[in-house]
Amino acid sequence: MQITALIAEDEPLLAKALQTELALAWPELQVAATVGDGLSAVQKTLELKPDLLFFDVRMPGLDGLDAAADIADQWPQDQPLPILIFVTAYDQYAVQAFERQAVDYLLKPVQSARLQQCLERIKPLASARYAQAATKNIAYSNDQTLTQLRQLRQLRTPPASSAPHAAPLARIQASVGNSIHMVAIDEVLYFEAADKYVRVITKGKEYLIRTPIKDLLPQLDPHVFWQIHRSTLVRASAITQVLRDEAGKQSIALQGSSDKLAVSRLYAHLFKPM
Amino acid sequence: MLANHAWKVAAFCFCISIVLWLARFDNRFDIQLVYSFSNGLIAWALIDGGRFFIDQQSPYLFPRGVKGVALILFGAVVGYIGGTWLGNLYAGYSTWDFLNHTPRMGAYFLTFSIGTGVLISYFFYAQGKSAWLITELEATRRQGTEAQLRLLQSQLQPHMLFNTLANLRALIATDPQRATAMLDRFNDYLRATLSASRQPMHPLADEFDRLRDYLELMAMRMGPRLAYTLDLPDDLRSAPIPPLLLQSLAENAIQHGLEPHVAGGQVTVRAKSDGALVTIEIEDNGAGCTPLAEMAHLPPDDPTKATTGFGISQVRERLANTYGKQGNIKIVAARAGGTLASVQFPAQHQAPPAPIGYRSE
Numbered sequence: 199m200q201i202t203a204l205i206a207e208d209e210p211l212l213a214k215a216l217q218t219e220l221a222l223a224w225p226e227l228q229v230a231a232t233v234g235d236g237l238s239a240v241q242k243t244l245e246l247k248p249d250l251l252f253f254d255v256r257m258p259g260l261d262g263l264d265a266a267a268d269i270a271d272q273w274p275q276d277q278p279l280p281i282l283i284f285v286t287a288y289d290q291y292a293v294q295a296f297e298r299q300a301v302d303y304l305l306k307p308v309q310s311a312r313l314q315q316c317l318e319r320i321k322p323l324a325s326a327r328y329a330q331a332a333t334k335n336i337a338y339s340n341d342q343t344l345t346q347l348r349q350l351r352q353l354r355t356p357p358a359s360s361a362p363h364a365a366p367l368a369r370i371q372a373s374v375g376n377s378i379h380m381v382a383i384d385e386v387l388y389f390e391a392a393d394k395y396v397r398v399i400t401k402g403k404e405y406l407i408r409t410p411i412k413d414l415l416p417q418l419d420p421h422v423f424w425q426i427h428r429s430t431l432v433r434a435s436a437i438t439q440v441l442r443d444e445a446g447k448q449s450i451a452l453q454g455s456s457d458k459l460a461v462s463r464l465y466a467h468l469f470k471p472m
Numbered sequence: 473m474l475a476n477h478a479w480k481v482a483a484f485c486f487c488i489s490i491v492l493w494l495a496r497f498d499n500r501f502d503i504q505l506v507y508s509f510s511n512g513l514i515a516w517a518l519i520d521g522g523r524f525f526i527d528q529q530s531p532y533l534f535p536r537g538v539k540g541v542a543l544i545l546f547g548a549v550v551g552y553i554g555g556t557w558l559g560n561l562y563a564g565y566s567t568w569d570f571l572n573h574t575p576r577m578g579a580y581f582l583t584f585s586i587g588t589g590v591l592i593s594y595f596f597y598a599q600g601k602s603a604w605l606i607t608e609l610e611a612t613r614r615q616g617t618e619a620q621l622r623l624l625q626s627q628l629q630p631h632m633l634f635n636t637l638a639n640l641r642a643l644i645a646t647d648p649q650r651a652t653a654m655l656d657r658f659n660d661y662l663r664a665t666l667s668a669s670r671q672p673m674h675p676l677a678d679e680f681d682r683l684r685d686y687l688e689l690m691a692m693r694m695g696p697r698l699a700y701t702l703d704l705p706d707d708l709r710s711a712p713i714p715p716l717l718l719q720s721l722a723e724n725a726i727q728h729g730l731e732p733h734v735a736g737g738q739v740t741v742r743a744k745s746d747g748a749l750v751t752i753e754i755e756d757n758g759a760g761c762t763p764l765a766e767m768a769h770l771p772p773d774d775p776t777k778a779t780t781g782f783g784i785s786q787v788r789e790r791l792a793n794t795y796g797k798q799g800n801i802k803i804v805a806a807r808a809g810g811t812l813a814s815v816q817f818p819a820q821h822q823a824p825p826a827p828i829g830y831r832s833e
Contacts, residue, residue: 208694208697209635209638209639209693209694209695210695210696211639211642211643211646211692211693211695212635212638212639212642214642214646215638215641215642218645234697234734235734237734238734256631258697258731258732258733258734258736259732259734287630287631287634287635287638288630288631288633288634288635289631305634306634306635306638307634307637307638307641307642308638394759
């Protein structure tokens with residue numbers, strides 16, 4: 199039973215240092231791959247299916263949390279998700295979030311004593327993971343991991359700098375050519391992140407804004423707009439149907455648009471039958 | 473606090489009783505006490521109680537302006553009327569008959585009542601206001617200290633600090649000589665970052681040395697993802713420039729230009745001059761510049777600049793403070809894709825123009 203790990207760290211000296219420390223603390227652990235960016239992290243993880251993931255929180259391409267979310271979405275439903283250990287140099291909000299969610303994390307520079315402590319907790323979890331593969335506990339423990347990931351996403355952004363009880367956004371200001379269009383929030387069906395922009399979709403039109411999804415979220419009424427994916431916020435009242443395909447992936451049909459929106463496994467809990 | 477006021481009012485009433493008793497033809501002290509106490513306590517209750525219902529926004533809990541004056545007058549007059557009535561009950565005679573015969577005495581008593589009402593009200597008001605001012609002063613002092621701490625923290629950039637330390641630690645075992653060289657650079661970098669505000673200007677050669685420190689440290693961290701070139705002609709080595717002006721532009725080039733790119737890229741800093749003006753270009757071949765360029769044209773206090781673009785608005789401010797209209801910065805798309813930031817300022821620097829009202833460095 200060979201336990202494997204994947205390291206995702208963009209600073210080469212630090213990736214090497216972590217590998218060295220791991221070799222000293224857990225010689226039986228095999229590092230299957232080391233990658234330097236979030237997209238490769240997702241790709242290699244799905245390809246090699248390691249048991250442990252050491253993810254830097256900040257990476258080019260996709261950051262650690264987004265990469266974890268994408269892996270969770272594309273991971274086969276009937277297999278236990280890998281064990282995640284986040285690594286960060288300094289990120290006060292992320293660290294607070296990790297503590298609250300009891301998610302394992304390491305501070306850079308990774309020191310042997312702290313690593314030993316972390317591994318003492320991880321080693322039995324890794325063996326248990328193999329045992330799980332044979333039993334039906336997979337769904338339950340995967341659900342726990344998904345909940346942790348979802349809560350982490352919410353907790354890691356600093357509290358809104360504007361007044362906490364400010365009224366939600368009433369309109370979206372999108373620039374089109376040389377002018378700015380005012381789009382009433384009531385007309386917006388959904389927001390979807392695309393590259394450096396966010397698409398704002400209304401019944402007949404589409405606009406582009408620069409505010410990222412994570413900055414839009416605190417400004418919107420959470421009862422009106424639901425996050426169903428790390429890149430998508432949808433107007434709950436516009437959802438007509440939630441469809442499920444053979445692989446268990448959910449997607450949403452909307453009133454007023456023929457688009458189908460993919461639902462991430464992190465947010466699948468929103469759509470359970472009553 | 474009301475209880476505190478109550479016994480002070482009682483003490484005043486007592487003193488006034490003594491004064492009036494000694495000054496008047498009436499020889500019964502207890503009657504005088506009843507008159508004074510009921511007058512004083514009724515007036516006090518109305519004024520000290522009433523102020524909570526009028527002008528609730530007042531910071532020191534007393535109605536401002538006309539309302540305050542009206543409250544005092546109201547309290548004093550009603551106190552006088554009520555006090556006299558109670559006193560009459562107690563003493564068994566009617567002041568009204570007496571007043572009808574000598575209205576001047578009535579006017580005297582009423583004025584006396586209003587006068588003491590005003591004085592005592594002012595006394596409490598002054599006490600309350602000075603207590604409020606003291607708490608305001610302490611709060612402001614505390615905010616000032618917190619602001620300084622936050623500024624220092626933002627200058628230090630903990631993320632840069634801890635990542636650099638982590639890389640240095642990794643090098644100690646594998647390449648001790650390089651580790652020592654990097655530690656020296658880190659030392660210089662920190663020193664420069666923490667004391668940048670002390671000097672108004674320093675030579676371009678020093679500025680490029682600081683840039684080299686920063687870029688070397690980032691190159692250690694990013695490995696093959698960062699390549700850089702610094703180009704400073706000899707005749708420009710002594711040109712004066714505000715300290716660390718270029719560092720924030722180099723930071724932007726890396727954070728917004730190269731970091732998002734998986735392959736990283738190249739940063740080039742070159743200085744040139746046409747005699748009168750010095751131009752310094754910081755170019756990267758990373759991500760495009762549209763968001764950043766648009767932010768350079770936003771006013772300094774625009775909220776979108778809160779996180780990104782802060783470096784550029786600071787550079788503009790510093791250029792304006794030092795060179796007035798002759799210092800400027802432009803951000804455009806570079807030919808190789810990526811961003812070109814171009815800073816221009818006069819080669820000969822005269823005394824800085826009068827402050828424009830910006831916070832000075």
